[in-house]
Amino acid sequence: MAKILVLFAHPALEKSRVHAKLLRHIQKLKGVTVNDLYEEYPDFDVDIKREQQLLQEHNIIVWQHPFYWYSAPALIKQWIDLVLEHGWAYGRGGVALQNKHIFNAISSGGSKQAYGTEALNRPTIRQYLAPFEQTAKLCKMHYLPPFIIHGTHKLSENEMDAHAENYAALLQYFQQNNLSGEDLQSIYCLNDLLSSQTVKHN
């Protein structure tokens, strides 16, 4: 069974509706470790040794965060800058993360239509996440499509619950299925994968 590490970053969780729900649904899953970065490092002093140890103990990594200003909250950047050391994560001899899977699980206030519509000539979310994708590549990891919750400002409680259940189901699916042979790159977001899988199972 694959072990999953959720690197969760939210500077104001007490104000969050979506992420609080997401966390509640995954926190009790077996084999899933939630690493609450803003609670762990309120002064941004990331414990590099601890983080590297956690990464090595898990097979699938998730950056879970709100999609602030087309990117992640600041502590995620700090985490990447400090933890992914040269010679450890990348470069000569930097093979600690080789063949691990990683993806972003994000929430966005904008609707799905706000991104990537040809008419408006806007970049897609996947394009915005290019720095994460390239970071993963440099560390010899497999970067998966993101899990996205769109239009969070207008979501009802029920809709949010449905998203959270899907998220938990996705993580469990990843735990039980071997990812290496699967070609996930063709799908826009992991939400789609999940719905097609549920269809299959039915």
Added chain:
Amino acid sequence: MDQHSFFFQAMVYLAAAVVCVPLAKKLGLGSVLGYLLAGILIGPAVLGFVGEEGQDIMHFAEFGVVMMLFVIGLELEPALLWKLRVAILGLGGLQVLLTAGALAGIAIAFGLSWKAAVAMGMILSLSSTAIVLQTLNEKKLMKSQAGQSAFSVLLFQDIAVIPMLAVLPLLATLVPSSTNNNHDKTLVSGQPAWVQTLIVLGCVAAIIIAGRYVIKYFLRLMAQTRLREVFTASTLLLVVGIAVLMTQVGLSPALGTFLAGVVLADSEYRHELESDIDPFKGLLLGLFFIAVGASIDFNLIARQPGLIFGLVALLMLVKAVVLFLLGKFFRLGTGQNLLFSLSLSQVGEFAFVLFSFSLQQGILPQAEAGIMIVVVAVSMAITPLLMLLNEKVLQPKFADKKTSVEREADIVDEKNAVIIAGFGRFGNIVGRFLKANKVDTTVLEIDSDRVDLLRKYGYKVYYGDATRYDLLHAAGAGEAKLLIVALGDPEKALELVVTCKKHFPHLRLLVRAYDRPDTFELMDAGMLHIYRETIDSSLRMGVDALKLLGRRRYQAQRSARLFLKHDERSLKQLAAVRDDSKEFISTSRDFIDELEQMIQKDLIEKVQLQYDLGWDEESLISEANRSAE
């Protein structure tokens, strides 16, 4: 009547010094010349306040030289002394030998008997430790190459006095009378030579061993009494005791105290000893210079001006030439060599003693000895002028820039950029933190137990009251960049701040503050970096309290930082409007008033304490829902 005349004398000396020395300093002549002029002024030649007793005062004041050598010893670590061994024995030995030989030859040419000429040569080969070292110190030239060479020569001369005193009686033409013998009676006189040597060596060993073990322990005990004057008394006792011991065995007291100083140079009480002795040393040396000035016999000069000034010129020329050649031989650059040879070209204070000794022994004729005493005094008085000439005219032409720059860097190297005053529960954290970041600090600490402990673990800690100017100066406040004031006593801290602003305006101060009123006073004193000792830990405690109540750590932390900013802003505003006319916070009533003001400010500024709006989605959500309707 006797007491009255003592006070009158003291008043005359002090008044002369107070008038002449600052004047001489203002004119750029240096303190030595100021004292000498003061002496001439109150001496028989001008005002006539001081007569024959000037000689006695000079002998008493010579103790200043003893103290000066103690202080020099303290500043000289044994390793440096060992480095100077070639200069001391080679340069010093050759100087005494060659100068004595040359001067004796000239004396024979002047028609003196060979015995008198040899005595004359030996006596005149010595230079004045007091004048040379005081002048070099004042001009901060002691650490230059010339300064170290001059010091080495003076040290050798101090040693050379012992054999000279032994040789002089052999040159006597009269059978010495018994009274003369009594005059110089010591513990060792009358013993066979080998016993004398053993006793002398034993004394030197005793000083070294006692300095290493007994004296350090003794000083620690005295320091633990926490009575400053007891420590000062112990220091004086130490110096006087060694001087008495050395005199008893026929050694130079200056040499003995110098040795004790070297042994104590690496002791934690070094700065304290130095600053305790310094005022005594300074006053006695000043007195000595005044006495020299007062003893110049202007009547004799007036009668034979040509002869006396001719002799002075000849004497100093010969001494300077010998020194210059030796300096060249020992590879001094021209600029350094000029300083070296001119500074040592006078005849020293010991000549007065040796001349009177020679007179008693009948080695020298009365008339010649009298003239030579005047010549010696004049040569001493001319030295500061000569040094001034060297500094203003010769040095600009010959200064070897390279050596002087190198030397300066040396001095800076010894000092740390950061001084921490107070290594108690506050300062120790700052000091350890800086050390962990490879910043070396000089620590001043008043608690002797703490000093011992810290020294045991390799900290550079010095014992002393940090508010004292002399201690600050000795610790390198003149060269340091930062001073961390971590004293526990707010009054002391404020005193230190005021002292530093006055004497070391370049120093940046970081000050620990006890409470709000203390902070206000430090603000009034112009301090920019003030650290209230409880604010940070109180807020950290508040953050943890919030955390234990289930709040998110990150928000709690940001909130604490915001609160700190708000609190400091309030503090500044309160400082501006506070009532200066009454004593602040002297009563609990005042404290309550002030607390109320602070709480009111908290209420007014509530808006600024709210959470960061950038992460608040409420407005976004309501906007999104409004547009959807």
